[in-house]
Amino acid sequence: MKYRIGLDISGGDFAPEQIFKGALLAKQEFHDDLILIGVKEEIEEQIHKHNLNLNDFTIIDAPEKIGMGESPASSVRKKKNSSISIGMNLLREKKIDAFVSCGNTGAAVCGATLQVGLMEGVERPGIALVIPTKKGISMIVDVGANIDPKPIHLFQYGIMASVYSHLALGKENPSIGLLNIGEEESKGPDYVRNVHKLFSEAGVNFIGNLEAKDIFSGKCDCIVCDGFVGNVALKVSEGVAETMGKFLLDEIKKGFIGKIGLLLIMNSLKRVKRLMDYAEYGGALLLGVDGIVIIGHGRSNAIAVKNAVKVAIHELKCNVNSEIKSNISKISQDPKIKEMLNDLSA
Amino acid sequence: MKYRIGLDISGGDFAPEQIFKGALLAKQEFHDDLILIGVKEEIEEQIHKHNLNLNDFTIIDAPEKIGMGESPASSVRKKKNSSISIGMNLLREKKIDAFVSCGNTGAAVCGATLQVGLMEGVERPGIALVIPTKKGISMIVDVGANIDPKPIHLFQYGIMASVYSHLALGKENPSIGLLNIGEEESKGPDYVRNVHKLFSEAGVNFIGNLEAKDIFSGKCDCIVCDGFVGNVALKVSEGVAETMGKFLLDEIKKGFIGKIGLLLIMNSLKRVKRLMDYAEYGGALLLGVDGIVIIGHGRSNAIAVKNAVKVAIHELKCNVNSEIKSNISKISQDPKIKEMLNDLSA
Numbered sequence: 283m284k285y286r287i288g289l290d291i292s293g294g295d296f297a298p299e300q301i302f303k304g305a306l307l308a309k310q311e312f313h314d315d316l317i318l319i320g321v322k323e324e325i326e327e328q329i330h331k332h333n334l335n336l337n338d339f340t341i342i343d344a345p346e347k348i349g350m351g352e353s354p355a356s357s358v359r360k361k362k363n364s365s366i367s368i369g370m371n372l373l374r375e376k377k378i379d380a381f382v383s384c385g386n387t388g389a390a391v392c393g394a395t396l397q398v399g400l401m402e403g404v405e406r407p408g409i410a411l412v413i414p415t416k417k418g419i420s421m422i423v424d425v426g427a428n429i430d431p432k433p434i435h436l437f438q439y440g441i442m443a444s445v446y447s448h449l450a451l452g453k454e455n456p457s458i459g460l461l462n463i464g465e466e467e468s469k470g471p472d473y474v475r476n477v478h479k480l481f482s483e484a485g486v487n488f489i490g491n492l493e494a495k496d497i498f499s500g501k502c503d504c505i506v507c508d509g510f511v512g513n514v515a516l517k518v519s520e521g522v523a524e525t526m527g528k529f530l531l532d533e534i535k536k537g538f539i540g541k542i543g544l545l546l547i548m549n550s551l552k553r554v555k556r557l558m559d560y561a562e563y564g565g566a567l568l569l570g571v572d573g574i575v576i577i578g579h580g581r582s583n584a585i586a587v588k589n590a591v592k593v594a595i596h597e598l599k600c601n602v603n604s605e606i607k608s609n610i611s612k613i614s615q616d617p618k619i620k621e622m623l624n625d626l627s628a
Numbered sequence: 629m630k631y632r633i634g635l636d637i638s639g640g641d642f643a644p645e646q647i648f649k650g651a652l653l654a655k656q657e658f659h660d661d662l663i664l665i666g667v668k669e670e671i672e673e674q675i676h677k678h679n680l681n682l683n684d685f686t687i688i689d690a691p692e693k694i695g696m697g698e699s700p701a702s703s704v705r706k707k708k709n710s711s712i713s714i715g716m717n718l719l720r721e722k723k724i725d726a727f728v729s730c731g732n733t734g735a736a737v738c739g740a741t742l743q744v745g746l747m748e749g750v751e752r753p754g755i756a757l758v759i760p761t762k763k764g765i766s767m768i769v770d771v772g773a774n775i776d777p778k779p780i781h782l783f784q785y786g787i788m789a790s791v792y793s794h795l796a797l798g799k800e801n802p803s804i805g806l807l808n809i810g811e812e813e814s815k816g817p818d819y820v821r822n823v824h825k826l827f828s829e830a831g832v833n834f835i836g837n838l839e840a841k842d843i844f845s846g847k848c849d850c851i852v853c854d855g856f857v858g859n860v861a862l863k864v865s866e867g868v869a870e871t872m873g874k875f876l877l878d879e880i881k882k883g884f885i886g887k888i889g890l891l892l893i894m895n896s897l898k899r900v901k902r903l904m905d906y907a908e909y910g911g912a913l914l915l916g917v918d919g920i921v922i923i924g925h926g927r928s929n930a931i932a933v934k935n936a937v938k939v940a941i942h943e944l945k946c947n948v949n950s951e952i953k954s955n956i957s958k959i960s961q962d963p964k965i966k967e968m969l970n971d972l973s974a
Binding site: 353466470471499530534549 | 697699761775776807809816840841845853855857859861862863865866867868869874875876879885889890891892895896897
């Protein structure tokens with residue numbers, strides 16, 4: 283079966299050039315249909331530049347652009363002809379099977395929530411990211427969609443992530459951990475302690491609180507946190523990796539022997555860099571939306587774009603969303619969980 | 629002038645052995661008086677083990693112990709004869725000039741707040757840490773004292789940190805940045821946006837919001853955040869550094885050439901490890917307490933303990949606390965700030 287993947291050509295720091303190149307890589311590698319959504323003239327210009335045939339591409343004109351720094355809610359509401367608005371509408375109307383954007387993350391979250399809508403029972407969407415760890419890969423959710431978290435949001439993030447982790451990442455009975463400032467149940471702010479109680483009752487593979495030093499240790503398959511904390515955790519890790527790299531180069535370059543050593547380990551350094559580079563793992567997933575939305579990093583290059591398309595296709599193949607829906611519905615009918623949620627909202 | 633530094637011999641993962649060794653290093657390097665607070669028999673045993681003379685040490689017996697995982701508030705309240713309780717009381721009674729503990733951080737924060745007390749006008753203490761950056765060093769506050777932050781807490785953290793940064797770290801007109809998920813003023817949760825407003829009006833060198841990727845870039849001298857976020861940021865960075873190190877070793881060891889390269893860069897790697905190791909920078913400061921309290925990392929070894937003592941002596945020499953008091957008092961009398969704080973608490 284061929285999937286129809288909508289790709290936002292206007293979104294991202296290196297749009298349209300790198301996004302278009304990513305589309306070409308995806309066309310080579312996958313046999314699914316790519317629908318290019320963006321400013322028509324710009325897409326055509328890219329096609330001509332690469333000496334390709336216009337007829338080989340499906341283009342949907344989206345003449346308006348949402349800048350990377352624009353206010354999410356108002357940009358989506360006002361710019362009906364932006365690639366994000368048009369892409370989300372196509373997804374709602376089931377004219378595409380998934381939408382991939384490396385544009386303004388907030389706008390993509392708003393657009394998905396307002397135009398595509400959330401799955402029944404889901405209260406807030408969460409951005410989930412697959413990350414490299416000492417033992418392989420894990421997921422962290424939310425990394426920036428929701429900065430006003432209620433216990434039910436984080437609880438649902440964990441449920442959704444564990445379905446994805448099982449179906450799309452192949453983990454048997456994936457473990458869920460709650461990011462907190464200590465491992466003891468009594469640690470953390472009230473809302474986090476309430477999430478702890480919900481997971482403890484939910485009959486899932488909950489391993490309790492997880493300290494931030496263990497995010498990259500592979501101790502846990504699905505790490506749950508609020509969007510502010512998750513965003514900080516993620517961006518700190520980018521910053522540390524960069525700073526460490528710089529320190530290492532500075533130190534090595536101080537001496538002649540070090541320089542030779544550097545030459546000998548250069549390939550290893552490059553592989554580590556790639557291992558730590560989220561772009562290699564494709565985009566982030568917008569969990570909870572009633573349709574498949576992949577959000578690429580703003581700095582995505584062509585390879586990252588191709589990988590984001592790959593993630594979308596893989597998610598479709600694994601039929602993740604229908605299983606998430608059935609899990610969310612099942613768990614929200616659990617009498618104990620229902621009672622706890624009622625108490626929390628009282 | 630000789631200072632009297634109280635050292636908690638019972639606190640820390642490697643107590644009493646490593647703490648005592650740290651005390652010996654500190655005795656060698658500094659000319660100030662060390663007061664060893666802990667279980668008398670254990671301290672005496674260490675002294676004998678090192679073939680030293682009992683008369684060369686000042687020991688204060690603190691027979692009770694607070695475990696690293698114990699509940700902070702209740703342990704401090706119940707264990708009056710613990711090293712933390714006794715140390716904080718000595719500090720309040722001005723029988724010591726500073727207290728250094730690598731024990732239960734929460735207990736130290738509680739003990740300091742309840743027994744030593746806060747400076748006039750300060751609402752909550754904050755844990756401040758000096759961190760390595762691409763351009764030298766910066767400070768981050770709070771990294772775990774306060775997980776229920778109000779705007780005034782974060783505002784005061786910034787004011788206090790900038791005084792420390794100026795007097796103790798020698799920065800001219802230190803810059804203050806607010807950790808947030810984007811640089812725009814409109815970003816983040818309500819309480820963070822309110823902190824932004826307070827700093828903007830306070831006549832300090834406020835550079836606005838700072839993204840977490842810039843914590844280690846050296847873009848800002850004093851980074852302000854709540855304790856939950858700060859704790860996560862810090863522990864993530866430890867985890868990333870460790871994971872990157874492991875990835876690099878794994879990759880390098882795959883080939884013969886890499887192994888030779890590794891030998892040649894080993895010294896550089898060690899130096900980077902030291903550069904990224906907070907222990908090298910001594911302990912964290914408990915800002916806002918009316919006395920000097922230094923909190924060492926739980927995993928502190930002898931060198932980290934010695935460095936924590938060094939930080940205490942340096943803070944005393946720089947007379948940081950009296951300047952913090954006068955700054956807090958000045959700024960809380962500023963009519964604009966007063967009005968904003970009234971509006972916020974209304």
